[in-house]
Amino acid sequence: QSALTQPASVSGSPGQSITISCTGTSSDVGGYNFVSWYQQHPGKAPKLMIYEVSSRPSGVPDRFSGSKSGNTASLTISGLQAEDEADYYCNSYTSGTPYVFGTGTKVTVL
């Protein structure tokens, strides 16, 4: 099972909006609404930010939002803040290997 494709890096200034894409196939992203997004700061464990494409766990700021169109899911961070600088990974349930992760995106706040 190949990893989902994410851009290696995305950057933005404080207050701006950025969007991270996550492209898979009809066997994963396109076939299920079980897409999640994780934030990982250096040396820390991943933290769940979005699940089931667009739902936010309790405690996650509403400036984080998710969506999906076809085989591509997206994470949007609105009103970018310094603490949002981290690596972000998408994840999808698949019909093959049960779970596949994205390649990861480094978000830089300029």
Add this chain to the structure above:
Amino acid sequence: EVQLVESGGGLVQPGGSLRLSCAASGFTFNNYWMHWVRQAPGKGLVWVSHINRDGSGANYADSVKGRFTISRDNAKNTLYLQMISLRAEDTAVYYCVRVTVTRVLDYWGQGALVTVAS
């Protein structure tokens, strides 16, 4: 509060063995499937294995199949990963992860570093 605490990581020679443990607390352990996910230094997340609620079923990534065995002791609220025939490419931080019925990997442990080197 949900807590997952891994232990058992360390330095092991190629071909060696190691067993990771993950102590769970703050939730009803036997209500959840559990997973191991690993991350090689500077690399991305990779799913390794999962086990069902009563331990009767498990699945593995092709890269570890036949070498790693996942198990659980619901009486002790503990998840295990027995690793044998370790290779340099198994060097990674191993995370214990809880998964919900809707397939969300919602809580992660802090990770255990496994280094395979001579």
